[in-house]
Amino acid sequence: MSARPPPDAPSLLGEGASPAAAEPHYLGHRDRLRARFAQGGADALPDYELLELALFRAIPRRDVKPLAKALIRRFGSFAEVVSAEPSRLAEIEGIGAGVIADLKLIEAAGHRLARGAISARPLLSSWSAVLEYCRATMAFAAREQFRVLFLDKRNHLIADEVQGRGTVDHTPVYPREVARRALELSATAIILAHNHPSGDPTPSAADIRMTREIVGVLDPLGIIVHDHVILGREGHASFKGLKLI
Incomplete structure (x- = not known):
């Protein structure tokens, strides 16, 4: 039988320590x-x-x-x-x-979770979910991106596509490309969305001009622009709410 250490022998774990304390x-x-x-x-x-x-x-x-x-x-x-x-x-x-x-x-x-909340319902009747989806996908991006949500005649989502990515303060957008894609998908309406990496969602003069150009191209084709939403860390701006379209 091996000898037992005396009661006052020093512990290898240190004074007052236990195996659990060494974790x-x-x-x-x-x-x-x-x-x-x-x-x-x-x-x-x-x-x-x-x-x-x-x-x-x-x-x-x-x-x-x-x-x-x-x-x-x-x-x-x-x-x-x-x-x-x-x-x-x-x-x-x-x-x-x-x-x-x-x-x-x-x-x-x-x-995916945010998209799931809008994929099976008419978008105009679930607007808060649309905003949450756009916020989740764009609001915190470091560079601008321009997204188009294409809708059918029941305002259900057909496709959600990024039409352009740019710099920290500019994304090139071509209205005729938006129109071409809407016709390919047989969309009857769209929602535009883009982000402002600066955090301030206030529309710029260029944003307003570009939106009106898209409306002007799509209107003769019978395709409605329901809204253009700008996302930023500080909130969002709606062109429809601001009466800009």
Whole structure:
């Protein structure tokens, strides 16, 4: 039988330590965070903690709170982090291909969920869902994009297409291309949408001019422009609401 150490022999784990105390501190934090999310949902967590949950799978053995906070400092919010371009995400130390893939998957899932809310219903009777879809897909993008929602005679969605991507403050749009695509799809109406990366959704003079050009091309074809919505981090602007069309 081996000799037992005397009661006052020093522990290899340190004075007062136990095997459980030697575990990484973040393991208990992860369990508590998951429990809070399970009980209260996303509303129970600030953006950086929700982002921590998103990082757990890609980074299983590391405290990700500093990284989550660094991402929020750089981009501003959870939505802006998952919407950020991969090249900008990669600029953050500790962000690799696995993390970027997970974040872009979350973004894509959000877009699919928002699209599902509008795909089976007349769009004009579910306008809040249309705005939420446009906000999810465009509001936090770093560059301008111009999107067209093509509708049938019952105002159901036929197709949702990005007609152009541009710089931080300009997207080239060609009214005749919009008309050509509407005719190809047998659309009887469209909704226009684009984003302002500056965050301010106020229509510019160029936005107003371009919208009126599209209306002018489509009107003789019997295709209605229901609205043009501009999305920004600070909200949205409706051309119809502003009586610009």
